[in-house]
Amino acid sequence: MRTIRIVLFFFIVTHIYSQERPKLGLVLSGGGAKGLAHVGVLKVIDSLGIQVDYIAGTSMGAIVGGLYASGYSAKQIEAYLNEADFDALINDRLPRASKTFYERGIDERYAITLPFENFKLHLPEAVSRGQNVFNLLTRMTLHVSHIKSFDQLPIPFLCVATDIETGEGVVFDSGNLAQAISASAAFPTLLQPVDINGRLYIDGGVVDNYPIEALRAKGIDVVIGVDVQYELAKKEDLNSVTAIISQINSYRTQHQMEGLIYLTDLYINPKVQNYSVIDFSKLDSILYNGEVAAKKSIEELEQFALSFPRTKPIQKAVPPDSIDINKIVIVGNKKYPRSYILGKMKLKAAQKTSLYDFGQGVNNLMATNNFERFFYEFRPLVEGYDLWVFPEESKNTRFVKFGLHYDQLFKSAALVNVTKKQALLKNDVLSLDFILGENLRYNFEYYIDKGFYWSVGLGAKLDSFQSAVDPNVFAPGYEALGGVRSILVDVDQFTNTFYLQTLFPKDFKLTVGAQHRRLKIASQTISELDNDAPLVFINNDLFSFTGMLNFDNLDSKFFPTKGIQFEGKADWFVSGTSEGFEPFLTSYGSIGKSWKLANKLSTTISTTGGFTLGKNPIQFLNFGLGGNVRNQVNNYIPFYGYRPLSLIGEDFVKATFVVDYNFYNRHHLKFLANGGHVDDRLWASGKWATMPSHMGYAAIYALDSFLGPIEFTYSYEPKRHESLWMVNFGFWF
Numbered sequence: 001m002r003t004i005r006i007v008l009f010f011f012i013v014t015h016i017y018s019q020e021r022p023k024l025g026l027v028l029s030g031g032g033a034k035g036l037a038h039v040g041v042l043k044v045i046d047s048l049g050i051q052v053d054y055i056a057g058t059s060m061g062a063i064v065g066g067l068y069a070s071g072y073s074a075k076q077i078e079a080y081l082n083e084a085d086f087d088a089l090i091n092d093r094l095p096r097a098s099k100t101f102y103e104r105g106i107d108e109r110y111a112i113t114l115p116f117e118n119f120k121l122h123l124p125e126a127v128s129r130g131q132n133v134f135n136l137l138t139r140m141t142l143h144v145s146h147i148k149s150f151d152q153l154p155i156p157f158l159c160v161a162t163d164i165e166t167g168e169g170v171v172f173d174s175g176n177l178a179q180a181i182s183a184s185a186a187f188p189t190l191l192q193p194v195d196i197n198g199r200l201y202i203d204g205g206v207v208d209n210y211p212i213e214a215l216r217a218k219g220i221d222v223v224i225g226v227d228v229q230y231e232l233a234k235k236e237d238l239n240s241v242t243a244i245i246s247q248i249n250s251y252r253t254q255h256q257m258e259g260l261i262y263l264t265d266l267y268i269n270p271k272v273q274n275y276s277v278i279d280f281s282k283l284d285s286i287l288y289n290g291e292v293a294a295k296k297s298i299e300e301l302e303q304f305a306l307s308f309p310r311t312k313p314i315q316k317a318v319p320p321d322s323i324d325i326n327k328i329v330i331v332g333n334k335k336y337p338r339s340y341i342l343g344k345m346k347l348k349a350a351q352k353t354s355l356y357d358f359g360q361g362v363n364n365l366m367a368t369n370n371f372e373r374f375f376y377e378f379r380p381l382v383e384g385y386d387l388w389v390f391p392e393e394s395k396n397t398r399f400v401k402f403g404l405h406y407d408q409l410f411k412s413a414a415l416v417n418v419t420k421k422q423a424l425l426k427n428d429v430l431s432l433d434f435i436l437g438e439n440l441r442y443n444f445e446y447y448i449d450k451g452f453y454w455s456v457g458l459g460a461k462l463d464s465f466q467s468a469v470d471p472n473v474f475a476p477g478y479e480a481l482g483g484v485r486s487i488l489v490d491v492d493q494f495t496n497t498f499y500l501q502t503l504f505p506k507d508f509k510l511t512v513g514a515q516h517r518r519l520k521i522a523s524q525t526i527s528e529l530d531n532d533a534p535l536v537f538i539n540n541d542l543f544s545f546t547g548m549l550n551f552d553n554l555d556s557k558f559f560p561t562k563g564i565q566f567e568g569k570a571d572w573f574v575s576g577t578s579e580g581f582e583p584f585l586t587s588y589g590s591i592g593k594s595w596k597l598a599n600k601l602s603t604t605i606s607t608t609g610g611f612t613l614g615k616n617p618i619q620f621l622n623f624g625l626g627g628n629v630r631n632q633v634n635n636y637i638p639f640y641g642y643r644p645l646s647l648i649g650e651d652f653v654k655a656t657f658v659v660d661y662n663f664y665n666r667h668h669l670k671f672l673a674n675g676g677h678v679d680d681r682l683w684a685s686g687k688w689a690t691m692p693s694h695m696g697y698a699a700i701y702a703l704d705s706f707l708g709p710i711e712f713t714y715s716y717e718p719k720r721h722e723s724l725w726m727v728n729f730g731f732w733f
Helices: 002-016 032-048 060-069 074-083 086-091 101-107 131-140 177-184 212-216 241-263 280-296 298-307 338-345 355-366
Strands: 024-028 054-058 112-117 157-163 169-172 194-196 199-203 222-226 266-268 322-330 351-354 371-380 385-393 398-405 413-421 428-437 441-448 455-469 487-503 508-527 534-552 563-576 584-596 601-613 623-625 647-649 651-664 667-679 694-705 708-717 722-729
Touching (some): 032 298, 060 157, 086 280, 131 355, 157 177, 222 241, 266 280, 322 338, 322 355, 398 722, 623 667
Parallel strands (some): 024 054, 024 222
Antiparallel strands (some): 112 398, 322 351, 371 385, 413 428, 487 508, 563 584, 584 601
8 A cells, every 4th residue: 555655656746847846845853862863863864865845844753853953964963962971961060170179069969959938848840850951942043044034944844843832833944943842852740831922831752742733734745754662551651750651641642643643755664662761862763763664665765865955064063152242131030130031141342252152151140040041043134143131030038948867976967057048148048957867966157159259258167976986095094994995976067157158260160268167075974973974075165267169160160070179278276264274276288180081081199187286285186087977067077997086286288080981871980099197296307208007998989870970989098907988878968
């Protein structure tokens, strides 16, 4: 039947060709990552010299079809797809460099953030805002941004989206091309709905996954259809949210396709049923399956090549690297002024701007989480462009945040945070952490953000934990301890801080302030000689001035592959309630560099040192090394191979070498060596320049999870031939 239909069709075409050339249309279905097969089909079409007169697409079919219609060849699209970071695109992941120190702290502390308004928690509209997708499409279609009617594109084009309020399918054949494609591809729960002229749109596949009827309505005579949907999935494959939603949508699609196939003159159905809608990592095999499916219809396609020969050469669209921005117009901003928006974007009018820098500026702005959506368009002039910006400011100012953590020192803990933006001023943040677990802690902070001017902050926190320590270090003079080598102490420290902070470039931070600490250290292991009460070693109030300088341009805090990190800190203790207190100063500095050795292999080398000026009367404020503690309390420094706080001294120096092998997806193997000295008067004695007196090695398996790094560590200390296993779960807080 199919062969007869094709023969009859080409007989009719040949008969009327001399009068008027029929129009050839191409319809591309939705299907998420499975739609990458469209590119394979287009490669075969290009190789045969077939000229398509109109393209209609939905979802991924809209993305591939829109790029093809704007002048990209199939091979160009394949090349861009091979370079794309689909994980960053889909999850709207912003590079760490786009975030300020405060924003990085949020991302590297809390696993989940939810809006909290009117005493109700609100789930986000989707996993991703879709900003990265829109940014990429805008850049790649900039060369046709002057075209508002999609009929005027190099190949006329339309796509379909769904009005989420009415359930109506809407055909886009004019407007902003990047925005229309983004709306058609806004997969429910994965990508946030797209606002166009006050209406919210989601994936067109919800109502019309194969827009052949819209294509036929354009006067198209002959249609090649590429459909990447397949039969319904089996229950064993319905093991994710996206798979279940895709299955629900497929109920209607399967029924609909029964009638639409008969409207298609050549139906191509790539065998991609074994892939999910998010299998973007399998680009090569999905694209190959598209080529295979097209080549199965090679005889029919060769006949199309004879009847619809290419009369225009295959274009090679090239997105520009930079543009001239003449004027910037911002529409719709209320809470955040023009100066704030342009300042975050580092953007000025009447200057040439690289599109890379412009994209970084958009990232900087979105990293603030002060905007729900950020639509913009470049409106071409005779020379250059006017930039029109339509920011949608976030209505949420209250948030609840959560985290989980476990380590051997602080033990298991759950973190609950309440944050209020614009509590008293437009640019302030009020935050309160409750850390619930074996050791109760809290952290309150009020911060007035002035950006590159001096910001003001107030903080109050409680740190509480237990640790085994050497009594000869922490309790000298207690004769009753005899030959005891280790005791368990309870540490409680209340800290109140007032500070000023400023940024230079975004990666530099300077902080100066004043602190009050109330430090109490007692032991349940031993008691006072006269009344059996817990032995209290320290119960003092301390007042100090503090200063800190940070530089950090690492691409990742926990798994860096490039960048430098520097931290310098000094605490000048000027007053204390202990008998005979004299002022003293502690200071330390750390610098490290990370770089890639190979595709999945990176290394980090760092060195850290600290010193004390004056006599520190409180041994617990000396430098304490050991373990893998990264949540710095006082002067506690990680040192693998030793238990936490097992190396104590007024001065120290340490060097660390790490090799990180990202062997699969987010799974890492790390190999670490650290060595150094810890002693009193280390720098004055010159001992710091000798061979390390302490060495430690570690092998670490780590998973980069959304809860934070999950690490299983085996460490070894060669001097005493001691091994130590450590577990860390989640972000440190």
